[in-house]
Every structure is written in structure tokens, then in C-alpha cells.
Amino acid sequence: MDRARSVLNNMFKSERYSRFTLQPAEDGERHVEVKLSDDATDTEEQAGGSPSFRPAPLRQSHRNLCYLALGTLLIFVTGYLIGYFSRSEAQADKVNCGTVAPFIKTPLEETPAVAPATPPAELDWKEVTQLLSQKLTSQGFDKTLRDFDLPRRSAGSDGDKALANRVFEEFKKVEMDPWIDIHHVQLQTPDSKRPNRVTFGSDVFEPTGYLAYSAPATAEGKLVYGNYGRQGDLDVLQKKNIELEGSVLLLRAGKISFAEQVDNAAKKGASAVLIYPDPQDYKYLADTVLYGHVHLGSGDPYTPGFPSFNHTQFAPTQSSGLPKIPAQTITANMASTLLQNIGGPQSDASSGFKGSLSSVSYSLGGSRNVTVEVNNVLVNKEIHNVFGVIKGVIDPDRFVVLGAQRDAWGKGYARATVGTSILIELARAVREMVEKDGFKPRRSLMFASWSAGEYGNVGATEWLEGYMSSIDKRAFTYISLDGAVMGRGSFMASASPLLQRLLENTMKEVKSPLGSDTVYSLEGKRNLANILKPMSMDDPAYPFLAFSGIPSVSFHFISPDTEGYSYYGTNLDNMDHLDYQTNHHTTEMTVAAAQFAGQMALRLVHDHLLSLDVGRYSGLLTMAVVKVFKRINELSKSGQLKEVNPNWLNSARGSFIRAANSLKNDIMGTDLDDEEACRILNDRIMRVEHCFLSPYVTPIETPFRHLLLGRGSHTLASLVETTDMKGLRTELALTTWTLQGCANAMVGNIWDIDEEI
Numbered sequence: 235m236d237r238a239r240s241v242l243n244n245m246f247k248s249e250r251y252s253r254f255t256l257q258p259a260e261d262g263e264r265h266v267e268v269k270l271s272d273d274a275t276d277t278e279e280q281a282g283g284s285p286s287f288r289p290a291p292l293r294q295s296h297r298n299l300c301y302l303a304l305g306t307l308l309i310f311v312t313g314y315l316i317g318y319f320s321r322s323e324a325q326a327d328k329v330n331c332g333t334v335a336p337f338i339k340t341p342l343e344e345t346p347a348v349a350p351a352t353p354p355a356e357l358d359w360k361e362v363t364q365l366l367s368q369k370l371t372s373q374g375f376d377k378t379l380r381d382f383d384l385p386r387r388s389a390g391s392d393g394d395k396a397l398a399n400r401v402f403e404e405f406k407k408v409e410m411d412p413w414i415d416i417h418h419v420q421l422q423t424p425d426s427k428r429p430n431r432v433t434f435g436s437d438v439f440e441p442t443g444y445l446a447y448s449a450p451a452t453a454e455g456k457l458v459y460g461n462y463g464r465q466g467d468l469d470v471l472q473k474k475n476i477e478l479e480g481s482v483l484l485l486r487a488g489k490i491s492f493a494e495q496v497d498n499a500a501k502k503g504a505s506a507v508l509i510y511p512d513p514q515d516y517k518y519l520a521d522t523v524l525y526g527h528v529h530l531g532s533g534d535p536y537t538p539g540f541p542s543f544n545h546t547q548f549a550p551t552q553s554s555g556l557p558k559i560p561a562q563t564i565t566a567n568m569a570s571t572l573l574q575n576i577g578g579p580q581s582d583a584s585s586g587f588k589g590s591l592s593s594v595s596y597s598l599g600g601s602r603n604v605t606v607e608v609n610n611v612l613v614n615k616e617i618h619n620v621f622g623v624i625k626g627v628i629d630p631d632r633f634v635v636l637g638a639q640r641d642a643w644g645k646g647y648a649r650a651t652v653g654t655s656i657l658i659e660l661a662r663a664v665r666e667m668v669e670k671d672g673f674k675p676r677r678s679l680m681f682a683s684w685s686a687g688e689y690g691n692v693g694a695t696e697w698l699e700g701y702m703s704s705i706d707k708r709a710f711t712y713i714s715l716d717g718a719v720m721g722r723g724s725f726m727a728s729a730s731p732l733l734q735r736l737l738e739n740t741m742k743e744v745k746s747p748l749g750s751d752t753v754y755s756l757e758g759k760r761n762l763a764n765i766l767k768p769m770s771m772d773d774p775a776y777p778f779l780a781f782s783g784i785p786s787v788s789f790h791f792i793s794p795d796t797e798g799y800s801y802y803g804t805n806l807d808n809m810d811h812l813d814y815q816t817n818h819h820t821t822e823m824t825v826a827a828a829q830f831a832g833q834m835a836l837r838l839v840h841d842h843l844l845s846l847d848v849g850r851y852s853g854l855l856t857m858a859v860v861k862v863f864k865r866i867n868e869l870s871k872s873g874q875l876k877e878v879n880p881n882w883l884n885s886a887r888g889s890f891i892r893a894a895n896s897l898k899n900d901i902m903g904t905d906l907d908d909e910e911a912c913r914i915l916n917d918r919i920m921r922v923e924h925c926f927l928s929p930y931v932t933p934i935e936t937p938f939r940h941l942l943l944g945r946g947s948h949t950l951a952s953l954v955e956t957t958d959m960k961g962l963r964t965e966l967a968l969t970t971w972t973l974q975g976c977a978n979a980m981v982g983n984i985w986d987i988d989e990e991i
Contacts, residue, residue: 357673362836365671369663370828372821378655383809387650389421389641389686390615397640398618401683404658405622408665415619417542417696419534420612421689422446428609430562434572443523443563445492446689447535448608451560453506455482457576457604459596461587462488463495468502470585479503482604484572486512486589491772493530496561506606507561510569512589516800524563525643525803530555531937532777533695539933541700554935560608570594577601617685619693624664626677626839628909631708633678634838637694638715639687639774644805648812653715656828657681675839695777705782710920711838712778714788718827721793722816725756728769729787730779731850732923737787738762740834747826780938783924785846791823842906844916848894858942858950859887865954875959883970889977897980918982925976930968941972
């Protein structure tokens with residue numbers, strides 16, 4: 235071999251061959267070096283060759299051919315000898331190490347060619363659901379629920395971070411490549427040196443519960459009882475000539491969020507708000523304290539629209555959803571004292587104002603003053619969001635997100651423990667299906683554990699804000715696990731229209747935790763409209779839908795004749811009370827919830843085509859446009875609005891419906907086994923939700939930009955209610971073009987858009 239190498243060295247020693255030059259080394263071997271010398275370039279230009287290949291000079295061509303032929307022959311002979319002796323040695327080693335006697339060939343040795351292993355067949359949907367059901371067991375959940383049931387887990391605390399580390403370790407055990415996303419947020423807490431205070435005559439109360447993001451201030455005014463603080467409730471008071479300007483409104487919790495109650499009161503000119511749990515709505519002790527927040531938005535309200543990675547990077551700003559009046563929770567006992575001495579006219583029995591406090595007539599007030607002092611302070615907290623991923627094999631850059639809140643003001647058993655346990659057990663189950671059972675998800679599954687959910691989905695929203703430019707193009711669904719188990723015997727859900735068909739099909743497939751029937755048959759409910767509820771702003775899935783344009787869903791097993799779980803936001807949210815709500819079947823209900831969430835997620839990553847039904851938006855859009863159409867015609871006939879034609883909006887609606895039908899036809903005419911064609915179709919489907927976000931409003935002032943499901947003057951619902959005629963004209967044009975843009979995005983390639991508005 236050395237002699238052959240020496241011959242080759244001498245053969246090419248004085249020659250320059252193309253752009254790659256063989257350089258001699260000190261050890262006698264030659265190495266390839268990429269070298270483009272000046273004279274080589276000149277020769278190349280003279281020969282007219284390409285920059286990657288240059289022919290040798292003509293005077294050397296015959297000699298080079300001879301050398302090349304000789305070198306090729308030597309290399310061939312050398313390679314043959316090396317291969318022959320290597321094969322002989324390998325066969326000898328194989329015989330000596332086996333159980334067969336030396337020099338005797340076995341039948342396997344006589345057939346050296348081994349057929350390649352056949353890849354396992356793709357699991358069908360029935361096999362996938364059966365595997366998932368087998369791996370989600372009551373025994374597994376019993377342990378996980380115990381492990382993640384902690385006494386304290388407030389956002390940013392040591393307990394919260396310790397729990398985050400435990401989630402990280404669980405993801406690491408199953409090789410999910412976990413990572414932690416850190417944010418520095420501002421949370422509001424009571425001042426330990428200056429307690430919040432309510433003064434009513436000689437009665438002075440210092441409640442221990444509080445409402446985060448209340449305006450820190452002292453306010454005084456006439457005490458007025460306003461029922462739940464809904465818009466209609468406050469209108470009733472004004473019709474009775476109860477003065478709301480400068481008043482302190484006493485409201486009972488329920489029906490709408492704390493933030494909406496305070497916002498409604500502020501719009502009527504109230505100076506402060508007190509909120510209590512009435513026994514008619516909350517069946518617990520009269521001295522139970524309430525916790526909550528009053529930010530009419532989500533995320534850190536001091537970094538609206540942008541992430542809280544580092545506060546020093548941004549100019550100080552505030553969310554438009556922060557209240558400008560103080561708000562405070564009080565106990566039912568405190569409220570009883572106030573209502574017994576409130577005075578004023580009596581409420582009508584038919585108005586629905588009367589609660590269940592004993593010895594209270596629920597007078598409307600307006601005659602005696604009360605003082606509310608709120609001294610809450612802002613604190614900087616570091617919060618940790620924890621993630622793990624199971625990557626898909628076809629489209630790993632497309633993913634569904636399953637998320638659960640980890641923090642709580644008290645024990646937060648239903649609020650945080652159950653959702654976190656479902657997250658962990660689902661991650662284990664799916665990972666085992668991939669590793670041991672041959673399940674191959676086409677797309678990825680991301681598992682997320684959020685912090686600061688109690689303060690208005692802070693952790694999740696900050697993550698969305700931090701990675702907005704990439705998440706909305708890759709995350710095609712969010713499934714919330716928060717509040718999945720609130721009771722037993724009934725079911726309700728909130729979802730993007732794109733996910734409603736998947737939700738309904740999942741209900742028909744998943745076995746009911748009450749028997750052999752399915753979830754769809756609970757209480758004989760046969761109509762999806764009876765089960766679906768509009769997604770409220772305090773829903774954990776709402777920021778994903780209305781802020782980021784990601785189709786989202788949240789679902790809840792509840793007790794019959796209830797709307798939720800009354801122990802949320804109290805220290806009574808513990809294992810015993812949830813067991814009472816589920817009739818001591820909490821583990822079984824948790825298994826059912828995990829099966830339900832897991833089956834939705836796996837369907838989304840298993841099928842060739844995304845299970846998102848674009849056609850479901852057509853009906854919802856038509857109803858919204860009809861309302862706007864009627865409103866504009868009424869204003870035009872009355873002379874309040876001139877030279878505004880609603881046909882433009884109706885035309886855009888037609889464009890959307892035709893685009894949705896075109897997409898449906900393309901799906902029917904496409905071979906879904908063609909990976910590239912299927913990916914193109916899925917990308918068109920994924921654009922729909924995001925295109926409903928208005929590009930004409932800023933996330934800082936109007937974070938929930940969704941045209942149909944958001945909040946603000948840009949929405950179709952706002953066009954029906956506004957009294958600003960000049961603004962109506964502008965908003966109608968912008969809304970119309972947002973809708974037309976959504977239709978154009980569904981078409982696909984821009985050169986396929988041939989329809990003018």
C-alpha cells in the first residue's frame with residue numbers, strides 16, 4: 235500500500251488539477267486543499283470553463299491521461315485486495331465467536347444478504363385511542379395528584395418555582411427536551427404594613443382577601459347595592475333614580491368577572507367597588523375570603539402587548555384595561571352588616587336583586603356614606619413557564635399546545651393540581667406510545683406549565699407576546715387543561731368555531747365517566763349548542779384565541795345545574811371540596827378529562843389533514859354581518875348616517891364563504907397521502923384564525939384583536955352598538971378589508987386570487 239501511495243504521490247506531484255490541489259505532507263500522505271490561485275483564475279478565464287471545473291492545458295493532456303489510467307488501475311487493485319482480506323478476517327471472526335464448530339458454515343452464513351427490516355405500519359385511529367386509554371390509569375393519577383398537591387403555590391414564590399422544577403424533571407425523565415421560559419413581571423399584593431380597610435359608620439373592616447391590580451386609593455361615596463354589576467343591573471338602578479356618580483357600589487360575585495364588574499361600575503361614574511359572595515351563589519362559610527384580579531385584559535398590565543423579559547428595556551406604560559378606581563373583596567358577614575344599614579328604596583322581587591343573606595332586605599341604598607381604602611403594592615416577581623415537546627415525524631415545526639396553570643392563591647386543588655397532573659400524565663402516556671408502541675405523530679405536541687395564571691393568564695400571555703412572530707405560524711391549536719374537573723354529571727366547553735366539530739366528535743367517542751355511554755350523552759344532551767358557552771375574557775384559552783389567533787378550546791366536567799366551581803379564588807379549593815363536588819370520584823373524573831384532552835390532541839397530530847373545520851365560521855360570520863347590515867340601514871333611513879353602503883361588507887362575507895368552499899373542494903380533490911400537498915392545505919387552514927385579527931389596532935391598546943371574538947371598536951359586534959357615526963364609517967371600511975384579507979389568505983397562492991371586492 236505504501237508503494238502504491240508513493241507512485242500516486244510522484245504522479246501528481248508537479249500537476250495542478252482543477253480548483254482542488256493535492257498538497258504533500260511531512261508524513262508522505264497527501265491532503266486535499268481548496269485553492270484558487272491567481273494564475274489558475276486566469277487560465278480558467280482563457281479556457282472559458284465554469285468556475286467549478288477547469289480543463290488541464292492541452293500540452294499535458296496525453297501524459298495526464300496515461301497517469302490517470304495507471305492510477306485508476308492501481309487504486310482498483312488495491313481496493314480489491316483490501317476488501318478480499320477484510321471479508322476473510324470478518325468471516326473467521328464470526329465463526330470463532332459463534333456456537334457452531336470452526337470452519338463449518340451455517341445456513342445464515344451461506345446467505346450473506348439480509349433483507350431490510352420492514353418499518354412498523356402506521357397505527358390506525360382506533361389503535362391510538364385504545365393505547366391512550368390503557369396508559370391513563372387511576373393508579374397513575376392517584377400518585378400524581380398526591381405529588382402535586384402543595385399547601386402554597388402563589389405565583390413567583392419558592393413553592394411555585396419548586397413545583398416548576400418538579401415538572402421540568404418529569405419532562406426530563408421521559409426525554410421531552412424540556413426548557414424553562416423566564417419572565418420578570420409585576421404582580422400586585424396587599425401591603426403588610428397598611429392593610430386594606432372599609433369604614434361604614436362605626437364599623438371598620440380589614441378584609442384579608444383582595445383584588446389584584448385595583449387602583450391603590452381611598453374613595454368615599456354613597457353606598458349603593460348593584461346586584462351583580464352587569465350593565466342591565468346598573469340600568470335598573472338609574473331608572474329608579476339611584477345616583478351612581480361618585481357612589482361606592484356593593485356587588486355580589488358571579489355571572490361576570492371581577493374585572494367586568496369594576497369596569498361597568500367605573501363607566502357609570504362609581505368611585506369604588508366592593509364585592510362579596512352571596513349565599514345564594516356560594517354555599518360556604520360566611521367568613522370565607524375571596525381573591526381575584528380586576529385587570530380587563532391578560533398578561534402583565536405594565537408591559538401590554540410586549541413581553542416581560544426585562545422591564546428596563548421598555549418605556550413605562552400601562553394596559554388600558556387597568557381600573558382607575560379602587561376595588562376590594564369582603565366576606566358575606568361584612569356585606570350583611572353593610573346591607574342591614576344601607577337604607578334607600580327596596581329592590582323589586584322581580585328584578586332578581588335579592589340574594590340569600592339572612593335578615594337582609596337588599597335595599598338599594600344611596601343614603602349613607604362608606605369609605606374604601608386600598609393599599610395594594612406592586613412587587614417584581616420572576617416566574618417560570620416550563621415546556622416539554624414530543625416531536626412529530628412529518629411536520630415537526632407544526633404543533634398543538636396543551637397547557638395548565640401551576641400557581642394558586644391557596645391550595646388550588648381544582649385550579650392547579652388537577653390540570654398539572656393531567657399535563658404530566660398525558661406527557662408520559664404519549665411519550666410511551668411513541669417509544670414503545672410505534673405511534674408516530676405527524677406533528678409535534680408541546681406541553682406547557684404556566685405560572686401567574688391567577689393574575690390574568692400572565693405566564694401564558696407573556697409567552698405569546700414574547701414569541702408572537704413565530705408561534706402564530708406554527709401553533710395550530712391550544713387545549714386548556716385548567717378547570718377540567720369541577721364536578722360530576724355534566725359537561726360544558728368553550729371553543730373556536732374551527733374546533734367545534736372536533737369537540738363534538740370527541741364527545742361522541744370518549745366514554746362517559748358515569749357509565750358505558752359517551753360524554754355526549756351526559757344528561758341526555760344531544761345539541762352541541764346546549765354545551766358550548768361563549769369564551770369569556772378570563773378563560774385561560776382566550777388569549778390564545780383573541781390575542782394570537784390560535785384556535786383554542788377549554789372544557790369542564792361540572793356538577794348538574796351549576797356553571798362552575800364555587801371554590802375558585804378561595805382557600806377552600808382543596809381535595810376534600812372537589813371530592814364532594816365529584817361525589818368522591820375525583821380520580822375517575824380526572825382520568826376522563828385526560829382522555830378527552832389527549833384524544834383531541836392526538837387527533838390533531840395523527841390525521842393527514844388538520845381537524846379544523848373552516849366552514850363553521852361561515853354561519854357565525856353571516857349572523858354577525860346581518861346585524862351590522864340592519865343597523866346601518868336603520869341609521870341611513872333615520873338620516874344619522876349618510877353615504878355608507880353595507881353591501882361592501884356583505885361582499886367580503888361572500889368572498890370568505892366562497893374561499894371556504896374552494897378550500898373544501900381542494901381538500902376533496904387532493905391525495906392526502908401526498909405530504910407536500912397535504913402540508914399546503916394545512917397551511918391554508920392554519921391562516922384562517924390568525925387572519926381574523928385586525929391589523930389596524932395596536933395590541934397595546936386593543937390586545938384582543940379578533941374580528942368576531944375579540945373586544946374593541948374593530949369588532950363586528952361593536953359596529954352594531956356604536957353611536958359614533960364618523961367612527962362607524964372608518965371601522966366599517968377597516969373591518970370589511972380585514973374580512974376580505976382573511977378570504978384571500980384561504981385561497982393560497984396570491985396569483986390564484988382573481989376576485990375583486
